[in-house]
Amino acid sequence: MLSLGIVGAGTGGPAAALLLARAGHAVTLLEQTADPGPVGAGILLQPSGLAVLERLGLRDAVVARGARIERLHGQTAGGRQVLDLAYADLQPRLFGLGLHRGTLFHELYGALGPAGVEVRVGARITALARERAGVRVGAADGSDHGCFDLVVVADGARSALRTHVGGRRRVSRYAWGALWAIVKDPDGAHDGVLAQHYRGAREMVGFLPLGAPNGGAPLVSIFWSVHGERLAATRAAGLDALRARVLALAPASAALLDQVESVDSLLWSAYHDVSGRDCHDDRVVLIGDAAHAMSPQLGQGVNLALVDAWVLARLAGVGSDVPGALRRFSAQRRPQTRFYSAASRLLTPMFQSDTRVLVPRTRF
Ligand SMILES: Cc1cc2nc3c(=O)[nH]c(=O)nc-3n(C[C@H](O)[C@H](O)[C@H](O)COP(=O)(O)OP(=O)(O)OC[C@H]3O[C@@H](n4cnc5c(N)ncnc54)[C@H](O)[C@@H]3O)c2cc1C
Numbered sequence: 001m002l003s004l005g006i007v008g009a010g011t012g013g014p015a016a017a018l019l020l021a022r023a024g025h026a027v028t029l030l031e032q033t034a035d036p037g038p039v040g041a042g043i044l045l046q047p048s049g050l051a052v053l054e055r056l057g058l059r060d061a062v063v064a065r066g067a068r069i070e071r072l073h074g075q076t077a078g079g080r081q082v083l084d085l086a087y088a089d090l091q092p093r094l095f096g097l098g099l100h101r102g103t104l105f106h107e108l109y110g111a112l113g114p115a116g117v118e119v120r121v122g123a124r125i126t127a128l129a130r131e132r133a134g135v136r137v138g139a140a141d142g143s144d145h146g147c148f149d150l151v152v153v154a155d156g157a158r159s160a161l162r163t164h165v166g167g168r169r170r171v172s173r174y175a176w177g178a179l180w181a182i183v184k185d186p187d188g189a190h191d192g193v194l195a196q197h198y199r200g201a202r203e204m205v206g207f208l209p210l211g212a213p214n215g216g217a218p219l220v221s222i223f224w225s226v227h228g229e230r231l232a233a234t235r236a237a238g239l240d241a242l243r244a245r246v247l248a249l250a251p252a253s254a255a256l257l258d259q260v261e262s263v264d265s266l267l268w269s270a271y272h273d274v275s276g277r278d279c280h281d282d283r284v285v286l287i288g289d290a291a292h293a294m295s296p297q298l299g300q301g302v303n304l305a306l307v308d309a310w311v312l313a314r315l316a317g318v319g320s321d322v323p324g325a326l327r328r329f330s331a332q333r334r335p336q337t338r339f340y341s342a343a344s345r346l347l348t349p350m351f352q353s354d355t356r357v358l359v360p361r362t363r364f
Helices: 012-022 047-056 059-065 101-112 228-237 239-249 251-257 301-316 322-351
Strands: 003-007 026-030 042-045 067-076 081-086 096-100 118-120 125-131 134-139 144-148 150-153 169-184 192-199 203-211 219-227 267-276 284-286
Touching (some): 012 026, 012 047, 026 144, 042 047, 042 101, 042 203, 047 301, 059 101, 067 203, 096 219, 134 150, 169 228, 192 239, 203 239, 219 239, 228 239, 267 322
Parallel strands (some): 003 150, 026 118, 067 192, 096 203, 150 284
Antiparallel strands (some): 042 096, 067 081, 067 096, 125 134, 134 144, 169 267, 203 219
């Protein structure tokens, strides 16, 4: 049995905590937020993420509170179809799941207590000190959270701890981000499809169904692509100006836009890009966005964090050779995370940039 300290109760942290606790390890989960809650907007669970949730016994609960996504569809303002991917074309039983980030959080977080995970909130971890017996974890307020055989750092894209872990990493921030709103879609007009509408690469609006997490009408996340330097101007121009631009791209969205009360009610989300060869040293490992944050264009962030947790729990359970387990973890995860990092870096400017490059036509 290992003693594990896991930093961050987003997605990768609780998933790893559950899997490792159920494997018989002593797990302490440390989260900076004093009162963690279901925050965020829409996320897309891929079949890989759903497979991990199935192993956690949470798949059915999550699927019941999300929206099945059968297709990813993109078209230009002129009506030209540039993206049409149907999960069933790959395998008849496959589908994605649109979900409020809070729904996934709720299910993961709720399972921690019964699995025997000790959760400490209000613990902003700032120090990882190597000792002979393991790694001592300290918080910003000076408190000592103990010494662990293995520390899993799952503190997200803005990770303050990744510099404490060996290996070189490249960290940058995308110039573009998105404004989000969650609205009701009582007629289910957006059911089944993650739809995006583009004007070149400069303008993009998307609609992600989220299901009905709390009963009632189904929800849809609207996201509007904005360059970070134009965020203030976009907000200052007001809701009518934004609404006119969205409607010019997606005229059928008027009923959804009517529910947005003000431009200030829209959530801003910015993206980071993190890459590096290794994500571990002898007793500390990075998982999720801390290791490989990327733009959301490929809809992989949450899924890669869940798969990281699954692979780590499987390897950490083999013997007490922690450095060996972490080497195998890095080697196993490298090909997939490298592929998605490179692909998202390559593709993102085709969907979000100031060029007039047209997104390529993609059909499977
Ligand atoms: C508040 C929030 C809202 C988000 N909203 C969306 C969204 O709407 N759509 C989307 O696609 N993605 C969203 N994301 C990102 C998405 O959740 C991640 O891409 C994905 O879940 C990968 O998960 P992760 O576990 O690596 O990191 P995250 O889910 O980002 O979790 C990191 C956790 O670590 C905690 N933490 C950070 N630093 C410390 C520290 N020093 N000590 C202790 N705890 C720390 C954070 O509070 C957070 O709970 C959001 C992330 C956050 C934190």
